[in-house]
Amino acid sequence: MQNLKIGWIGLGKMGIPMAEQLINAGYALSVYNRSKDKEASLKARGVEVASTPSSLLAECDLVFLMVSDDEAVKQIFTAENGLFANESTGKIIVNMSTVSPGISKEMAALCVRKGNAYLDAPVSGSVKQAETGTLVIMVGGEENAFEKVKPVFEKLGKLSMRVGDNGAGNSAKLAINSLLALHAQGLAETVLFAQANQINTEDLLTLIGNSAIGNIFGKIKGDAIVADNYSAAFALKHIVKDLKLAKAEGLSAPLANAALATFQNAENKYGNEDIIAVLKALKEK
Ligand code: NAP
Numbered sequence: 654m655q656n657l658k659i660g661w662i663g664l665g666k667m668g669i670p671m672a673e674q675l676i677n678a679g680y681a682l683s684v685y686n687r688s689k690d691k692e693a694s695l696k697a698r699g700v701e702v703a704s705t706p707s708s709l710l711a712e713c714d715l716v717f718l719m720v721s722d723d724e725a726v727k728q729i730f731t732a733e734n735g736l737f738a739n740e741s742t743g744k745i746i747v748n749m750s751t752v753s754p755g756i757s758k759e760m761a762a763l764c765v766r767k768g769n770a771y772l773d774a775p776v777s778g779s780v781k782q783a784e785t786g787t788l789v790i791m792v793g794g795e796e797n798a799f800e801k802v803k804p805v806f807e808k809l810g811k812l813s814m815r816v817g818d819n820g821a822g823n824s825a826k827l828a829i830n831s832l833l834a835l836h837a838q839g840l841a842e843t844v845l846f847a848q849a850n851q852i853n854t855e856d857l858l859t860l861i862g863n864s865a866i867g868n869i870f871g872k873i874k875g876d877a878i879v880a881d882n883y884s885a886a887f888a889l890k891h892i893v894k895d896l897k898l899a900k901a902e903g904l905s906a907p908l909a910n911a912a913l914a915t916f917q918n919a920e921n922k923y924g925n926e927d928i929i930a931v932l933k934a935l936k937e938k
Contacts (some may be wrong), residue, residue, distance in 0.1 A: 659805065660713035662706055662729055662893070663720035663750070664691040666886065667776070670783040671719060671749070671809055673749045676700060678808040685709045694698065705734035710741045710791045715802065718748045722894055723756040730756065730760050734927040742768035745798050749790070749831065751891070753898050754820030756842045757793060761819035773819055775826035776810065791829075793822035824902065830895040831904055833928075834912040836870050837892070841932035844878060855879055874929040883930040890924035892916050 657676045657680075661672040666688040672695060672813055676682050683701040686692050692702045706729050713843035717730060717734070730736050734744065748757060748771065761771035768913050772794035782788045785799060788810035792799050806813035816825050847857045858875035861867055877883065896904075896913040919934030926933075 657714040658677060658712060660685070660703065660709040660716035662709065662716065662718045663687070663725075664695070665719065665721070666888075667749075667783050668719040668898065669694065670780060671717075671788075672700075674783070674786045674808050675805065680805070680808075683709055683713055705738070706730075706732075706736045707734055707738035707741075708735045710744060710746075711739060713744070715745050715747065715805065718746070718750055720750050721891070722750070723752045726750060726752055726760060730763060737763070737767050737917040740767075745772065745802060746768045746770070747772045747774050747802055749774045749776055751826050751898075752823060752897055754827075754902065757820045757823050761794065771819060772798055772802060773812070773822040774802075774806070775822055777829050778810070779873075783809075790814070791816050791822045791825040793817055793819045793824075797856055802938050824826070825900040827895060827902060827904070830892065831899045831909050831912070833870070834892050834896055834916060835908050836868075837874065837928045837931055838876075838912050838915055839934075840874055841929065841935050842869055844875075844932060847935055874927075877927060877929055878889075878932060883926040885925060885927045887928050888925055889916060889928050889930055890920055892928050893920050893924070 659675055659680050659682050661682055661684045664684060672684060672879060683703050684692060684695055685703045685706055685817060696702050720726060720729065746769060757773040764771035772792055774790050774792045776788040776790050778788040786809055790806050790810040790813040792813060792815045796815060803813060816822060822856055844854055848854060862872055893916045896916060900913060916931060919931050923930040
């Protein structure tokens with residue numbers, strides 16, 4: 654696929670570093686973003702910018718999406734200048750956004766009707782993993798399309814795994830993100846409890862990091878807590894979206910229900926800050 658032209662739609666916190674990985678790997682890339690200002694840094698590097706999703710699809714063999722939610726995906730596919738505004742066949746569209754299995758199945762059916770293939774391929778990992786090409790990619794869709802895209806996935810992630818048909822990648826991602834929410838709330842509650850008992854936060858995080866429950870997420874978010882830096886790597890509003898999607902897919906369990914309530918309470922004030930800003934909301938309670 655190295656000689657194939659790749660299109661990239663969605664230049665947010667994740668989309669920019671992921672697109673940059675592909676440019677660095679030598680792929681010819683063309684990009685599109687709804688807000689034009691976010692295209693500027695790539696344009697300055699000589700990357701082609703398409704004026705609409707449909708013109709991007711027309712000139713590319715493979716098009717990736719990394720956008721917010723179901724609504725964004727639907728617009729990119731079906732708006733006036735959306736992907737299929739003009740006839741395009743034989744393309745593979747890879748949706749890496751965290752969205753519902755339902756929208757993936759719907760868009761996959763549309764792709765097939767139009768003579769194209771669709772993969773849902775959401776990622777685990779955040780901006781740091783996107784910048785270093787070490788994401789974990791879970792894929793739903795046809796084996797054949799997965800095998801064709803795999804060399805590109807290998808530039809974006811340390812692992813790409815097909816887990817089933819269209820929608821299965823999204824289901825796997827929602828399961829993982831419900832655990833992510835529990836980790837974030839658990840870390841925040843643990844830090845606040847220790848602080849209330851006069852335990853130094855850095856000491857606590859060093860102890861956790863060296864214990865059996867230490868993990869990369871705790872290290873990154875622990876550093877953010879110590880630095881009092883809550884600027885979004887993974888915006889808190891996105892975990893509310895993901896927990897709602899998981900609930901709609903049938904997740905109704907004691908911890909998941911509590912996490913949804915906690916993050917929903919925090920969303921109004923802290924939705925655009927990082928997921929670990931849940932600590933500030935819990936502290937205020
Ligand atoms: P972000 O920074 O908020 O960027 C969102 C992107 O979606 C922007 O390019 C935005 O365009 C576009 N978009 C939103 N609504 C749109 C619409 N109606 N039509 C067209 N484009 C639209 O989000 P992000 O953090 O990169 O996350 C992207 C996806 O990856 C989300 O599904 C998120 O849950 C998932 N994810 C994020 C992380 C993370 O750590 N950040 C990790 C794993 C997965 P504009 O620039 O015009 O607003």
